[in-house]
Amino acid sequence: MNSYRVGIAGFGAIGQAVAQSLDAGLPGLTLAAVAVRDPNAPPAFAWTNGAPKFTTIGELAEHCDVVVECAPAAVFRDIAEPVLRAGKKMVVLSSGALLRHEDLIDVARQHGGQIVVPSGAILGLDAITAAAEGVIHSVTMITRKPVRGLLGAPYLTDNNIDIEGITEPRLIFRGSPREAAVGFPANLNVAVSVSLAGIGPDRTTLEIWADPSLERNLHRVEVVSDSASFSMEIQNIPSANPKTGRITAQSVVAALRKMSGPLRVGT
The missing domain is CATH 3.30.360.10 (Dihydrodipicolinate Reductase; domain 2)
Structure with missing residues (x-):
């Protein structure tokens, strides 16, 4: 079974919901870092297994194998580019922002990175x-x-x-x-x-x-x-x-499970 260090960029409703699931424990997945505006003054959160490292979006890639992007679209490139240039996986919720930065697909291709777009609030x-x-x-x-x-x-x-x-x-x-x-x-x-x-x-x-x-x-x-x-x-x-729908965060957790789990259901 593969094991991944997961980072979260953005700690709003979706980021916190994903963090809660990771903190509770998901096989093969560890919440390694969270990027916030001020790492020296992280938001309050009831961690059960110890707080992850808080860092900036620019430094997030060095601490993680997979980064979950759930931040405002305005900082999409600042989050994604370092991750993809490092040849790592990027779970993208701001797929609309991806259209404005389509060259990042080539960045991922050139450096061995991968952009993963989860189902989010849609089906099929x-x-x-x-x-x-x-x-x-x-x-x-x-x-x-x-x-x-x-x-x-x-x-x-x-x-x-x-x-x-x-x-x-x-x-x-x-x-x-x-x-x-x-x-x-x-x-x-x-x-x-x-x-x-x-x-x-x-x-x-x-x-x-x-x-x-x-x-x-x-x-x-x-x-x-x-x-x-x-x-x-x-x-x-x-x-x-x-x-944002509640199922959006759950789709991210489901996508992360597929990366490390022994059984993958769905195309």
């Missing part, structure tokens, strides 16, 4: 990647979110779209995941992940709806290919951060 990436081995004709994703989870998105601000007082579902965006990654950087990493698994961020169609009747994030994906036609829908319970 295994089916989509399998279908992509043949010909996918179309991928359409429809996202519906509670109003509070979309407030402050740059796309709404730039286009003077006010959704605070709406009483009925409202279509606020229709376009590609590449466009959405810029306009909704804190919301639509799931759409980018779907596009990377399938026909790419420019050919995938995405609709975003603000729905005042919802308490959960809802994503529906419809795929038509030469091997299968299928649709999938998931309703995510928000975490402490309303922009």
Whole structure:
């Protein structure tokens, strides 16, 4: 069984949830380090097996074999590049930011590193990647979110779209995941992940709806290919951060288990 030292970049709702699972004990995995703004004043956390090393994002790679990125998209490159240049694994949650730094894929290739995009808050990436081995004709994703989870998105601000007082579902965006990654950087990493698994961020169609009747994030994906036609829908319970579903952190833990476990289920 392989053994990995894991680092976490960012210690918000997702980072803490992943840290809690690692601290409780996962076979073959050790939480070695956590990158925070001020390593000399780390946030309070109830560690059961001793606190890991706190460090900066620039120094995180030297302490770890795998780094989990769950920080603001603005520091994505600062986290990812040192890890990939060191030939290590990078678990990426800000897949939208990856579109703005696609050259990092070549960095990983040149230095023997690997970028791992977990399922996050979406489902069916295994089916989509399998279908992509043949010909996918179309991928359409429809996202519906509670109003509070979309407030402050740059796309709404730039286009003077006010959704605070709406009483009925409202279509606020229709376009590609590449466009959405810029306009909704804190919301639509799931759409980018779907596009990377399938026909790419420019050919995938995405609709975003603000729905005042919802308490959960809802994503529906419809795929038509030469091997299968299928649709999938998931309703995510928000975490402490309303922009993120609880299952996101759990998908990271599941991805880490696959790296070290004796049994791997799913493509």
